[in-house]
Amino acid sequence: MKKLLEISLGVVTSVGGFLEVGSLATAAQAGALFHFQLVWAILLGTICIIFLVEMAGRFAAVSKHTIADGIRERFGFNAFVWPLIGTLLLNFLVLSAEIGGASIAGELATGIGFRLWALPVALIAWLLLWKGTFGLIEKGVSLLGLITLCFVVAAVILKPEWTRVAAGSVPTLPHHDISTYWFMAVSILGASISPYLFMFYSAGAIEDKWDKSYLGTNRAIAGLGMSFGGTISISVLIVAALVLGGNGITQVDDYHQLPLMLTPVFGFWGFALFVASLGIACFGATVEIALQQGYLVAQGFGWRWGEDRKPRDDPGFAMVYTFTLFAAAIPIALGLDPLKLTIFTMALTAASLPLTVVPFLFLLNDEAYMGEHRNGVISNAAVLFIIALGFILAVVTIPLQIFGGS
Amino acid sequence: MHVIRDVLDKQIVDRNHVKIGKVDGVVARLRQGKPPRIVAVEIGSIALARRLGRVPGRWMAILATKLGGDRHANPHRVAWSKVRTIGLEIELDIDARETAILDWQVWLRDHIVRRIPGA
Numbered sequence: 001m002k003k004l005l006e007i008s009l010g011v012v013t014s015v016g017g018f019l020e021v022g023s024l025a026t027a028a029q030a031g032a033l034f035h036f037q038l039v040w041a042i043l044l045g046t047i048c049i050i051f052l053v054e055m056a057g058r059f060a061a062v063s064k065h066t067i068a069d070g071i072r073e074r075f076g077f078n079a080f081v082w083p084l085i086g087t088l089l090l091n092f093l094v095l096s097a098e099i100g101g102a103s104i105a106g107e108l109a110t111g112i113g114f115r116l117w118a119l120p121v122a123l124i125a126w127l128l129l130w131k132g133t134f135g136l137i138e139k140g141v142s143l144l145g146l147i148t149l150c151f152v153v154a155a156v157i158l159k160p161e162w163t164r165v166a167a168g169s170v171p172t173l174p175h176h177d178i179s180t181y182w183f184m185a186v187s188i189l190g191a192s193i194s195p196y197l198f199m200f201y202s203a204g205a206i207e208d209k210w211d212k213s214y215l216g217t218n219r220a221i222a223g224l225g226m227s228f229g230g231t232i233s234i235s236v237l238i239v240a241a242l243v244l245g246g247n248g249i250t251q252v253d254d255y256h257q258l259p260l261m262l263t264p265v266f267g268f269w270g271f272a273l274f275v276a277s278l279g280i281a282c283f284g285a286t287v288e289i290a291l292q293q294g295y296l297v298a299q300g301f302g303w304r305w306g307e308d309r310k311p312r313d314d315p316g317f318a319m320v321y322t323f324t325l326f327a328a329a330i331p332i333a334l335g336l337d338p339l340k341l342t343i344f345t346m347a348l349t350a351a352s353l354p355l356t357v358v359p360f361l362f363l364l365n366d367e368a369y370m371g372e373h374r375n376g377v378i379s380n381a382a383v384l385f386i387i388a389l390g391f392i393l394a395v396v397t398i399p400l401q402i403f404g405g406s
Numbered sequence: 407m408h409v410i411r412d413v414l415d416k417q418i419v420d421r422n423h424v425k426i427g428k429v430d431g432v433v434a435r436l437r438q439g440k441p442p443r444i445v446a447v448e449i450g451s452i453a454l455a456r457r458l459g460r461v462p463g464r465w466m467a468i469l470a471t472k473l474g475g476d477r478h479a480n481p482h483r484v485a486w487s488k489v490r491t492i493g494l495e496i497e498l499d500i501d502a503r504e505t506a507i508l509d510w511q512v513w514l515r516d517h518i519v520r521r522i523p524g525a
């Protein structure tokens with residue numbers, strides 16, 4: 001019974017935490033321009049993230065190491081430096097994009113320009129980290145995130161032709177905008193397979209003191225939580241296809257076009273639901289990514305860390321998230337376009353995958369860490385596939401940024 | 407035991423189980439005709455920077471001396487005899503508060519973190 005409760009809570013938190021500015025924006029753009037044709041990219045990304053999250057959780061539960069600890073210990077500092085710098089920079093960009101998304105929600109709600117919202121958003125997120133506990137952040141913020149389920153409700157009410165949605169789960173070539181099509185596919189994959197997600201998950205497993213008895217729980221949370229999360233992303237794509245694409249809006253290049261998505265279904269409340277979803281989803285991700293920056297640095301250098309401690313007990317850790325949060329708010333406060341930043345960052349995330357995923361291949365097969373819980377054939381095949389996918393994406397992303405980007 | 411695999415880059419805690427860093431370097435003494443002997447572990451930014459190369463090591467030493475004074479001009483070393491256990495973490499029989507290793511965290515706490523309300 002206790003396990004069941006734990007699993008449901010875990011699933012709920014990962015569902016609530018799944019949708020963020022990247023998956024929302026890429027799914028909406030893809031739906032508007034290519035109807036259901038890119039459903040396959042969300043499906044593929046979701047399957048990949050299920051495997052990575054399961055492995056990150058299993059690694060933490062069995063070896064009692066976070067992924068960051070594991071990479072440094074197994075490969076040495078000189079190898080660790082690359083994923084460290086890469087992930088820190090990338091997380092910084094994603095964090096900026098999330099602050100941008102939350103600021104846009106602030107603008108839509110009040111009419112006050114998004115630039116003025118960037119610092120207040122960072123301040124509120126910081127206060128939560130400074131004063132809050134891990135449980136409050138993990139459960140509270142993600143519970144609120146369940147509001148994003150309104151996209152699923154809207155998708156069902158709109159009655160799409162489900163056979164055509166299913167047809168989209170098989171990759172096909174479009175008749176128009178071929179480079180944009182691939183660029184969007186890459187961005188969707190980057191938005192779904194976020195390194196911060198599985199690294200945060202492994203740190204969370206350590207914070208929650210997981211051991212081998214949690215392996216079943218871990219599998220259930222990874223599988224169910226990420227699947228439901230992917231369902232929300234597909235719903236966003238369906239709603240965008242039917243409402244935006246259906247009304248002739250095919251180029252989504254401004255966040256202000258998006259709130260209209262839910263109004264045909266929910267009327268005025270659709271606008272409010274969209275703004276709340278955008279705001280909460282982005283705010284939740286802001287808090288998690290800032291925390292992940294603190295975890296990554298503290299774990300990499302062996303400092304004290306833990307969100308349940310007081311900042312004065314781990315000043316290094318607390319200062320990292322404080323600095324990152326406010327620094328990441330600056331580009332938005334200066335007027336950088338949040339949507340452009342989001343799409344650019346998601347494509348870059350996809351290209352950076354080999355850096356963080358290659359270590360999985362070694363860590364999860366190392367008997368010293370994993371004992372009898374090493375990867376099986378299927379998990380290893382999945383990792384190899386994601387690495388190969390990452391390499392291909394890394395090679396194609398740069399030309400696509402130039403020719404297919406917005 | 408395998409020095410590179412089982413010691414280097416492992417988490418270090420002191421006798422009060424306070425995390426004080428990772429094993430950033432290992433100091434071995436070469437002996438004529440016998441295998442080298444490990445005499446100490448190194449902790450801190452200078453030891454780390456030296457692993458990246460001679461130039462980063464020199465720059466980090468200059469920076470650390472500027473910021474922290476002579477106490478920080480060299481990597482922090484703890485004698486191998488202080489190692490209590492090697493497992494998930496390496497436990498050293500020292501009290502971190504009596505060393506200079508965490509000086510910068512103490513400085514951060516006293517000069518910045520404490521001044522922010524709610525810490």
